[in-house]
Amino acid sequence: xxxxxxxxxxxxxxxxxxxxxxxxxxxxxxxxxxxxxxxxxxxxxxxxxxxxxxxxxxxxxxxxxxxxxxxxxxxxxxxxxxxxxxxxxxxxxxxxxxxxxxxxxxxxxxxxxxxxxxxxxxxxxxxxxxxxxxxxxxxxxxxxxxxxxxxxxxxxxxxxxxxxxxxxxxxxxxxxxxxxxxxxxxxxxxxxxxxxxxxxxxxxxxxxxxxxxxxxxxxxxxxxxxxxxxxxxxxxxxxxxxxxxxxxxxxxxxxxxxxxxxxxxxxxxxxxxxxxxxxxxxxxxxxxxxxxxxxxxxxxxxxxxxxxxxxxxxxxxxxxxxxxxxxxxxxxxxxxxxxxxxxxxxxxxxxxx
Amino acid sequence: xxxxxxxxxxxxxxxxxxxxxxxxxxxxxxxxxxxxxxxxxxxxxxxxxxxxxxxxxxxxxxxxxxxxxxxxxxxxxxxxxxxxxxxxxxxxxxxxxxxxxxxxxxxxxxxxxxxxxxxxxxxxxxxxxxxxxxxxxxxxxxxxxxxxxxxxxxxxxxxxxxxxxxxxxxxxxxxxxxxxxxxxxxxxxxxxxxxxxxxxxxxxxxxxxxxxxxxxxxxxxxxxxxxxxxxxxxxxxxxxxxxxxxxxxxxxxxxxxxxxxxxxxxxxxxxxxxxxxxxxxxxxxxxxxxxxxxxxxxxxxxxxxxxxxxxxxxxxxxxxxxxxx
Numbered sequence: 319x320x321x322x323x324x325x326x327x328x329x330x331x332x333x334x335x336x337x338x339x340x341x342x343x344x345x346x347x348x349x350x351x352x353x354x355x356x357x358x359x360x361x362x363x364x365x366x367x368x369x370x371x372x373x374x375x376x377x378x379x380x381x382x383x384x385x386x387x388x389x390x391x392x393x394x395x396x397x398x399x400x401x402x403x404x405x406x407x408x409x410x411x412x413x414x415x416x417x418x419x420x421x422x423x424x425x426x427x428x429x430x431x432x433x434x435x436x437x438x439x440x441x442x443x444x445x446x447x448x449x450x451x452x453x454x455x456x457x458x459x460x461x462x463x464x465x466x467x468x469x470x471x472x473x474x475x476x477x478x479x480x481x482x483x484x485x486x487x488x489x490x491x492x493x494x495x496x497x498x499x500x501x502x503x504x505x506x507x508x509x510x511x512x513x514x515x516x517x518x519x520x521x522x523x524x525x526x527x528x529x530x531x532x533x534x535x536x537x538x539x540x541x542x543x544x545x546x547x548x549x550x551x552x553x554x555x556x557x558x559x560x561x562x563x564x565x566x567x568x569x570x571x572x573x574x575x576x577x578x579x580x581x582x583x584x585x586x587x588x589x590x591x592x593x594x595x596x597x598x599x600x601x602x603x604x605x606x607x608x609x610x611x612x613x614x615x616x617x618x619x620x621x622x623x624x625x626x627x628x629x630x631x632x633x634x635x636x637x638x639x640x641x642x643x644x645x646x647x648x649x650x651x652x653x654x655x656x657x658x659x660x661x662x663x664x665x666x667x668x669x670x671x
Numbered sequence: 672x673x674x675x676x677x678x679x680x681x682x683x684x685x686x687x688x689x690x691x692x693x694x695x696x697x698x699x700x701x702x703x704x705x706x707x708x709x710x711x712x713x714x715x716x717x718x719x720x721x722x723x724x725x726x727x728x729x730x731x732x733x734x735x736x737x738x739x740x741x742x743x744x745x746x747x748x749x750x751x752x753x754x755x756x757x758x759x760x761x762x763x764x765x766x767x768x769x770x771x772x773x774x775x776x777x778x779x780x781x782x783x784x785x786x787x788x789x790x791x792x793x794x795x796x797x798x799x800x801x802x803x804x805x806x807x808x809x810x811x812x813x814x815x816x817x818x819x820x821x822x823x824x825x826x827x828x829x830x831x832x833x834x835x836x837x838x839x840x841x842x843x844x845x846x847x848x849x850x851x852x853x854x855x856x857x858x859x860x861x862x863x864x865x866x867x868x869x870x871x872x873x874x875x876x877x878x879x880x881x882x883x884x885x886x887x888x889x890x891x892x893x894x895x896x897x898x899x900x901x902x903x904x905x906x907x908x909x910x911x912x913x914x915x916x917x918x919x920x921x922x923x924x925x926x927x928x929x930x931x932x933x934x935x936x937x938x939x940x941x942x943x944x945x946x947x948x949x950x951x952x953x954x955x956x957x958x959x960x961x962x963x964x965x966x967x968x969x970x971x972x973x974x975x976x977x978x979x980x981x982x983x984x985x986x987x988x989x990x991x992x993x994x995x996x
Contacts, residue, residue, distance in 0.1 A: 373889065382914070386884035389913055393877050487738070493712040493994070494901070496930035507912050514913070583876055583909055584939075585930055587902075588710065593875040630878065634870060634885035 354621030396575035400568030408611025409471035413478035418591030421576025425449035426586030453573025461562035486588035506581030544611030720949030724956035818853025832863030833894030879906025
């Protein structure tokens with residue numbers, strides 16, 4: 319995050335999202351762009367009606383439900399935020415799940431160790447910092463593999479998936495590492511006027527990431543590289559440097575996810591992020607990003623992550639057979655991609671390549 | 672009663688083997704232990720028990736496995752172990768059906784097979800029935816019984832009335848399915864308790880937590896949850912905490928890694944049911960050795976459970992059953 323220097327509007331470099339420069343946007347492309355939020359609204363309405371008809375209870379007006387869904391979405395969303403940057407650049411990061419696990423284990427160990435020497439609140443900060451920094455290491459290696467050695471992102475990060483997994487299990491001794499730090503536990507489970515701290519932290523972080531993607535040179539370069547890497551290179555963008563920073567950024571997002579996981583469950587587990595990797599890709603795609611690169615937004619991804627969380631929470635709430643959850647998420651992904659394709663066809667943009 | 676008899680038989684068998692080392696000098700046996708996965712405190716503890724028996728008997732123990740609980744990754748490990756022709760194989764099969772043929776290869780090669788923790792086929796061996804009866808023995812906790820114990824512990828904790836549910840990993844895993852079965856069977860004897868629909872979380876604590884919150888939102892009179900494995904329980908316990916219901920909604924966890932001590936002491940988890948994996952590993956090696964030295968061995972050995980809660984967790988006689996790291 320800090321590895322990039324946001325460029326101020328003085329440079330006159332700031333433009334709205336690169337891929338959508340056409341001023342006369344048709345209605346369909348507007349709908350397509352906001353489809354994740356429409357999905358979300360539609361889902362909530364469905365569950366509200368279902369819940370009222372079946373149980374006479376409200377779904378969305380129950381603050382407990384909202385809080386639960388928000389907390390549920392935190393971890394997948396943090397992974398998906400990093401993944402959004404990577405996917406917009408035309409890459410993919412498969413190692414995020416285990417980088418998150420590695421970070422959770424590091425956060426647990428570092429917090430415990432620091433807690434023996436310094437006051438608990440400082441130890442908590444040290445633990446979070448350590449986990450985010452350690453998470454950056456596999457990010458650096460991913461970035462170097464992809465930018466310098468020209469390893470395809472799919473393969474490079476798949477390799478790192480294994481390396482981070484092994485490192486996490488080794489550090490954890492094959493088990494879960496308990497955290498003894500009341501401040502850390504409070505961070506993971508406390509609330510501020512009814513809003514969990516985890517949700518506040520994630521919201522602030524996501525807004526910063528939105529700014530980084532939409533308002534800075536780093537973000538614009540990211541769209542440019544994803545849309546057309548040759549054109550980006552000829553226009554003088556430092557592709558290598560950008561790709562390196564990009565994968566470090568996504569790994570650090572996963573690192574924050576791991577630290578917050580450790581805070582919430584007061585334990586670091588190497589397998590913490592394993593089931594979340596595919597959810598993170600799904601959230602990005604439902605949120606409107608194209609796997610071919612060049613388009614997508616952070617707020618779209620937020621909606622995508624919430625769509626998944628609402629489906630999974632809502633189906634339990636209305637007491638549906640659990641296996642329908644998989645089908646429901648799968649259907650939403652397919653519909654989302656179909657809308658994306660339709661939009662490209664209507665707006666005359668490239669469909670695939 | 673049957674269990675107790677099996678355990679006694681196993682003890683007696685251990686004793687005879689230990690007092691008859693004469694044959695052991697002829698050959699140093701190699702016994703392979705293939706766990707369900709290598710990155711789990713349960714199997715790491717099982718290995719320690721197996722190693723203790725191997726040291727006592729002068730046996731060479733080989734420990735090899737895959738990093739996840741999956742037949743696709745376990746079978747290549749098994750094949751590699753078979754290729755090295757150990758004298759016996761102890762294995763925790765990752766699938767009741769898919770491991771039958773791969774294990775038959777070992778059996779056909781003359782390597783005796785004993786399954787530990789999980790089983791193939793029906794888990795009833797040496798009957799001549801079916802095509803998966805060739806392993807010599809099945810050594811494990813009785814998971815149905817474990818589920819019943821969990822149900823009784825939860826029933827006591829909630830005063831024998833209210834709504835509860837099972838937080839489970841995924842269907843099709845023999846052990847966790849049996850725990851749920853035992854739990855529901857026992858709860859049928861408690862008319863004041865309603866068991867709601869089981870929630871499957873794919874071993875994702877985040878999902879298990881969210882499911883607890885959803886179930887609680889629908890059923891504000893929820894009073895208890897049984898986590899059929901560690902992540903199910905920790906996830907559900909976190910859901911209880913997020914919902915501000917700690918102490919009101921009781922959590923019973925299956926399995927006891929060292930981190931469970933904190934969870935019990937902080938009140939996150941009310942009761943933990945510990946299996947005895949070291950015992951499983953120990954009797955696995957002892958049984959294999961007994962067979963190799965010409966003794967007969969019981970077809971089933973059931974190992975015990977220990978119930979852990981706030982009042983007994985500090986007792987060394989209880990805490991020795993925590994899974995080591």
